[in-house]
Amino acid sequence: xxxxxxxxxxxxxxxxxxxxxxxxxxxxxxxxxxxxxxxxxxxxxxxxxxxxxxxxxxxxxxxxxxxxxxxxxxxxxxxxxxxxxxxxxxxxxxxxxxxxxxxxxxxxxxxxxxxxxxxxxxxxxxxxxxxxxxxxxxxxxxxxxxxxxxxxxxxxxxxxxxxxxxxxxxxxxxxxxxxxxxxxxxxxxxxxxxxxxxxxxxxxxxxxxxxx
Numbered sequence: 001x002x003x004x005x006x007x008x009x010x011x012x013x014x015x016x017x018x019x020x021x022x023x024x025x026x027x028x029x030x031x032x033x034x035x036x037x038x039x040x041x042x043x044x045x046x047x048x049x050x051x052x053x054x055x056x057x058x059x060x061x062x063x064x065x066x067x068x069x070x071x072x073x074x075x076x077x078x079x080x081x082x083x084x085x086x087x088x089x090x091x092x093x094x095x096x097x098x099x100x101x102x103x104x105x106x107x108x109x110x111x112x113x114x115x116x117x118x119x120x121x122x123x124x125x126x127x128x129x130x131x132x133x134x135x136x137x138x139x140x141x142x143x144x145x146x147x148x149x150x151x152x153x154x155x156x157x158x159x160x161x162x163x164x165x166x167x168x169x170x171x172x173x174x175x176x177x178x179x180x181x182x183x184x185x186x187x188x189x190x191x192x193x194x195x196x197x198x199x200x201x202x203x204x205x206x207x208x209x210x211x212x
Contacts, residue, residue: 007022059095096136116164
């Protein structure tokens with residue numbers, strides 16, 4: 001009852017403490033389920049503090065799935081997840097195998113551009129092979145190019161999508177392994193679709209390559 005009073009307090013600082021407690025008690029002990037599900041009734045302060053607590057537990061194996069479930073619920077309610085997305089990349093809390101489907105789902109959302117941008121920076125700053133991210137990248141690209149519900153945002157995200165498909169293709173080009181050849185073919189198929197629809201910088205990049 002004390003935590004609920006804090007959570008619903010008119011005092012900003014008390015409300016922050018209450019929201020943090022609600023989130024932690026939910027993650028660890030399955031308490032306050034009704035409050036956590038009622039995202040539409042949360043104000044900005046409550047949302048921000050709950051997401052902040054989720055960050056603390058996101059990379060803990062025991063609670064990772066529950067944390068992802070909360071974030072996806074926030075995502076489905078069009079909450080602002082940009083800071084969360086950036087921090088889990090920059091703090092290296094992402095596990096590619098574990099979090100692949102989660103990342104694809106997030107990048108298809110209204111927070112997608114920030115997620116894609118964070119992914120590109122994460123790869124570049126850590127000098128990682130983009131091939132390690134190929135399943136996520138192909139999933140993201142196909143979700144924007146093929147699926148109708150992303151059509152409103154596809155041109156807004158165009159430059160980031162162009163960087164992903166070009167970067168992935170560059171690492172597969174010329175390699176003889178069957179897996180790399182198949183990746184290159186998938187990149188070219190997506191490239192063709194993006195070129196036809198003039199998405200992002202793909203048309204300019206294509207011209208520069210042909211002019212070499």
